[in-house]
Amino acid sequence: MKIAIIGAGLSGLSCALTLEKHGLSADLFEKQKDIGYDFKIAQLMTPILHAPVDDMIQFLSEKYDIHLKPTTNIQKIHVHSPNESASVEGKLGFINMRGNHKEAYEKQLADQLITSRIYCNHHVTHEEVSKEYTHIVLATGETLDTDQIQPFQIDFKSTIVGAIVRGKFLRTEVHTWFDTELAPKGLVYFLPHSETLGTLVLIYPQYDEMMAKKKETLWSIALERASYTLKQSLTIEEDFSKRDYVVGKCQYPRIGNTFFTGNCFGAVTPFLGFGQTGSILSGIYAAQDMCGIGNYEKLCKPLYKDYQDSQVLRKTIERLSNDQFDFVTKVLRVKAVESMVTHKNNKSLKMLSHLLKPFSR
Numbered sequence: 001m002k003i004a005i006i007g008a009g010l011s012g013l014s015c016a017l018t019l020e021k022h023g024l025s026a027d028l029f030e031k032q033k034d035i036g037y038d039f040k041i042a043q044l045m046t047p048i049l050h051a052p053v054d055d056m057i058q059f060l061s062e063k064y065d066i067h068l069k070p071t072t073n074i075q076k077i078h079v080h081s082p083n084e085s086a087s088v089e090g091k092l093g094f095i096n097m098r099g100n101h102k103e104a105y106e107k108q109l110a111d112q113l114i115t116s117r118i119y120c121n122h123h124v125t126h127e128e129v130s131k132e133y134t135h136i137v138l139a140t141g142e143t144l145d146t147d148q149i150q151p152f153q154i155d156f157k158s159t160i161v162g163a164i165v166r167g168k169f170l171r172t173e174v175h176t177w178f179d180t181e182l183a184p185k186g187l188v189y190f191l192p193h194s195e196t197l198g199t200l201v202l203i204y205p206q207y208d209e210m211m212a213k214k215k216e217t218l219w220s221i222a223l224e225r226a227s228y229t230l231k232q233s234l235t236i237e238e239d240f241s242k243r244d245y246v247v248g249k250c251q252y253p254r255i256g257n258t259f260f261t262g263n264c265f266g267a268v269t270p271f272l273g274f275g276q277t278g279s280i281l282s283g284i285y286a287a288q289d290m291c292g293i294g295n296y297e298k299l300c301k302p303l304y305k306d307y308q309d310s311q312v313l314r315k316t317i318e319r320l321s322n323d324q325f326d327f328v329t330k331v332l333r334v335k336a337v338e339s340m341v342t343h344k345n346n347k348s349l350k351m352l353s354h355l356l357k358p359f360s361r
């Protein structure tokens, strides 16, 4: 068995690590000159979206012997609507760095590899590597690469605008803003990664009716609102933006001996556009199949289910007016509702969908 992994990102590296733990190794091809995107960004992993696992870091460590060190753990998530604010408290997940940051998750994963080889500066195609390798893992993070081999169902594309900002922050507290003026059918969120630095992100779907909106205008409103809520003037250190970020899924997780992992599989869930958990898990599952200890298609089923639940939530959120956002935020302040959303082992995504159901009509 000769295994090639195209893309040394979250799913490709998790796959390689799992292969090694079962006595196999792989060649990883990475198009960049180093591991990680060419910009810095903080990202979030929260059990609210992926219950029943409460602590993904502990889970990956204990179950798969994959060890990740997040930047901070989250104790509080503030939810802001146009005129209301609420917060949920508890063990709400982790913030980690990605890209060209020295503690980026992809760097941490690469450091744990022993026998596999990473070939940086190697931009390869499926066709090229298939001449030499018996098994291929498509882990490029690009759904267009999947589309060359099988249809990739696109549910929508998003625009993401963000920046690393400087200020004075409580590092265990995340902020989210739901407001149609600020992020039409989307949201703005702030992830602190130290007492002085944080990542502010605006994300919204590129539906036809949104094309008239200028991302620069929305971003400046987002920055202003975040500064107002956080009671300080935020200074931009480094910014980034991405258009056409695809949310969708592939039809077949595996075709022949080609495995589709991470974004190439459809790991990005529709509600918030988050895909780290699904990417790491799909990489692990693909490796388990190659090692003969699992069936990739079967292992991926819960990921498809998460996707569907998340899609229901997105559709509901998209229908809410600002008055309804205010109402839902007020409801969140009720302790019983807060604990329902954050309760251990609950299917929180389902709970949230249920809570918002009255507004979907």
Ligand SMILES: Cc1cc2nc3c(=O)[nH]c(=O)nc-3n(C[C@H](O)[C@H](O)[C@H](O)COP(=O)(O)OP(=O)(O)OC[C@H]3O[C@@H](n4cnc5c(N)ncnc54)[C@H](O)[C@@H]3O)c2cc1C
Residues within 6 Å of the ligand: 006, 007, 008, 009, 010, 011, 012, 029, 030, 031, 032, 035, 036, 037, 041, 042, 043, 044, 045, 122, 123, 124, 125, 139, 140, 141, 142, 160, 162, 242, 245, 261, 262, 263, 264, 267, 268, 273, 274, 275, 276, 277, 279
């Ligand atoms: C701005 C932004 C913010 C996000 N925020 C969050 C968040 O807060 N929480 C969350 O859970 N998710 C978030 N996500 C999603 C998450 O980053 C992805 O779902 C996840 O990184 C996908 O993992 P992957 O392995 O599929 O691809 P990646 O981790 O992107 O890795 C793919 C790798 O393949 C390489 N590559 C591409 N093509 C080739 C080729 N032809 N040959 C060789 N190498 C190639 C790339 O250079 C890259 O290193 C965010 C995404 C973006 C863009």
